[in-house]
Amino acid sequence: MTRVQVVDTTMRDGANSFSHQFTTDQVSAIAAGLDHAGVKLIEVTHGDGLGGSSLQLGRAAHSDPEYITAAVKAVKDARIAVLYVPGIATLNDLAVAQECGAQAVRIAVHCTEADCAEQAVRWAREQGLEVLCFLMMSHMVEPEVLAQQAALLDSYGAHVVYTVDSAGALTPSGAAARVRAMRDRVSCEVGFHAHNNLGCAVGNTLAAIDEGATYVDGSLRGLGASAGNAATEVLVAALEREGHKTGINLFDLVDVAEDIVAPIMPRPQVIDATALTIGYAGVYGTFFLFAKRAAEKYGVDSREILLELGRRGVIGGQEDMIIDVAAELASKTGVRIGVGVRA
Incomplete structure (x- = not known):
């Protein structure tokens, strides 16, 4: 069976569910636990990556260098990765x-904009960093188009190229088709990053592995944007049941999830009405809290906001559109601002 590299993103994607308020002590404890369990690559930054702490995207409790340093000091064997989104982060942020x-960088671009990653990929390779590239919102294009974009990232020097289901909109057949198309076009490794909005995160990941993915992502207790990610501990259990090798001690991993992460979670990671609608409408997972807040402020249904965002094809980086859509819906229905409805 396949040897699978499980990457944990609790302290990056999970920061979205924490409104980016992890403490450095929490980061240290989680990183140490993951390292002890045998996880070899751990992602740590603001939920939107390096440079993401801002009024628009949310202020973090600490700076990215503080989070990274806390994680690096806590681990013995694991490598620490950071997220880099062109237009949010700079090469200076990555150098710091x-x-x-940090020994690895995950460079994330929209699924049709691989060329935006070229400078960062080439620079990171020159600096000796491990380079993993994300094609976000991968459900928005057909598999062959996605594979063409993956081939560009491969040509720039990516070690791994990911299909990223940012909206949790894929089902196993769609996940498999995209990974298969990418595997046929690239010489580098292929990865898969799942969200659980349709309840398919672990199933999609297994389908991706069947088609050649060797890097897969999870977060402890599924902690992540909107409905969250594939839960790392559940994913490892499922992989072991399928006969795949991860090098991770399952019960040590479960202990980290139960004893460290569960007590500090602000809310259970569930598929509520808003999270489900994100997957159904195919909009960016980090819109979750923004849509809830806009629904409360403008007295409209968050589901209507998200469906309209989906119809308009709004993507990450266009968070201001959430307020615009909420205000438009409120004006059409004549509701009073501040009168909350279902969020």
Whole structure:
């Protein structure tokens, strides 16, 4: 069976569910636990990556260098990865992250904009970083189009190229088709990053592995944007049941999830009405809290906001559209601002 590299993103994607308020002590404890369990690659930054702490995207409790340093000091064997989104992060941010001890970077671009990653990929390779590239919102294009974009990232020097289901909109057949198309076009490794809005995160990941993915992502207790990610501990259990090798001690991993992460979670990671609608409408997972807040402020249904965002094809980086759509819906229905309805 396949040897699978499980990457944990609790302290990056999970920061979205925490409104980016992880403490450095929490980061240290989680990183140490993951390292002890045998997880070899751990992602740590603001939920929107390096440079993401802002009024628009949400202020973090600490700076990215502080988070990275806390994680690096806590681990013995694991490598610390950071997220880099062109247009949010700069190469200087990445250089600082490397100085703090980061050894890998995950460079994320929209699924049709691989060329936006070229500069960062080439620079990171020159600096000796492990480079993993994300094609976000991968459900929005057909598999062959996605594979063409993956081939560009491969040509720039990516070690791994990911199909990223940012909206949790894929089902197993769609996940498999995209990974298969990418596997046929690239010479580098292929990865898969799942969200659980349709309840398919672990199933999609298994389908991706069947088609050649060797890097897969999870977060402890599924902690992540909107409905969350594939739960790392559940994913590892499922992989072991399928006969895949991860090098991770399942019960040590479960202990980290139960004893460290569960007590600090602000809310259970469930598929509520808003999270489900994100997957159904195919909109970016980090819109979850923004849509809830806009629904409360403008007295409209968050589901209507998300469906309209989906119809307009709004993607990450266009968070201001959430307020615009909520205000438009409120004006059409004549509701009073501040009168909350279902969120």
